[in-house]
Amino acid sequence: MNIIKLDAINSTNDYLKKLLQRQFVENFTIVTAENQTNGRGQMGSQWNVEEGKNLTFSVLVKDLLLEINHIFHLNVAVAVSIVEALSFLEIKDLAIKWPNDILAEGKKIGGILIENSIKSDGEIFSIVGIGLNINQKNFGDLPKASSLAVLKNKEFDKSEILTSILQNLGRNISMIMNKNTDPIWKKYHSVLYKNGIPMPFENAQNEKFMGIIQGVSQTGKLQVKLEDNLVQSFEIKEVKMLY
Template identity: 65%
Template sequence: MNIIKLDAISSTNDYLKKLMSRQYVENFTIVTAENQTQGKGQMGAVWNVEPGKNLTFSVLVRDFLLDIGEIFNLNRVVAVSIVEALETFQIPDLSIKWPNDIMAGNKKVGGILIENTIKNNGEIFSVVGIGLNVNQKDFSNLPKAASLSVIKGMEFDKQAVFYEIAENLKQNMAAILHKNTLVFLEKYDARLYKKGVPMPFQDLAGKQFMGIIRQVSPTGKLEVIDENEIIRYYDIKEIQMLY
């Protein structure tokens, strides 16, 4: 794989997209930075990291998605790949908080942002941004966040974690190309944060209610059964888990 290592950059996703606009970039090129000053999360949220302590990198994925309706398949593969990689480092209580947060217990340790571009010929290019808290210790302003180091009480070799994730991602994407999508749907749902547990939620109108996560639909909608035993489906940002 082609790896571009940078000291500081505003956003690895933006860097990779600009690079693609100027030249041919081979599939699975990875851009990684020690310091990302304007990291992005889902729906415009900001991903702030302590310089030199964490992993921030972006991966170009091309020739993977053939239809825009399959976009959440990529989300599944990326999330499962990260969790499987972290399991090799014995990180406890790993799960995936829909749609794209990596959890250890009740703490967020990582996140995913996938940005897709559709070319005139219908080809879909995906830039997969991954942020992972590795050795950062101070989360005083982020009470729901933690790092691998905080969780395990030890320092980690960032490069070892990076290569484990990258290799696992590459292998899993190769499996998906052989149309083995059902396996990753099952793996994603099996690791779903708070699945089957009564939890408080809040919808876009601000209404709070109790519900139970059942699964995630093939297109990426969260399936929740509410207190009246009505099954409802939610898109990203249409519902918030109050935990």
């Protein structure tokens, strides 16, 4: 496992993408940064961190996904790997908020951004970007954000948490390669935020409605039971949870 450690970079995902354009990069190469100046979340949102306080890293995954409709298996494996690593730290109420947020006690402590590239021969390269709030305590005007240090009132060793996440990720990726994805999906749904609980949503037309999450499909669509008892599937840009 090749680890590239950087002091500061605009984005570890972008750094890894540019490296791939210039040279051969070993599978599971990891890029970490103490300070990421232009981190991104889902749909272009910013991910701002205090220098040296948190984990910001990217992992190259290739030779894993053979079909485009299997891409969300990787999202599930990454999210579950983070939850498994943090559960050993006795972090309470860990949850995965669809599609890619990590929550604890109802607050956002981490996010995942996976960027996939499909080559002309059909090979899929995935760059897995992970941001996890570890020792940062001030989040300004972000009342829904938190960190491990805030939740547990102590500081954590970032390198130990990184190692644990990568170990879990390696195991879960092996399960995908062996086509044994059911246990990963079962774990994912067991910690899926608000699964089976009535809650408000807003669609792309800014219309609010009530629904009950039924789960996530194999292709990553959120399945919501509506007031007429019909189950509708939503893409990432089609709906957001109001919480």
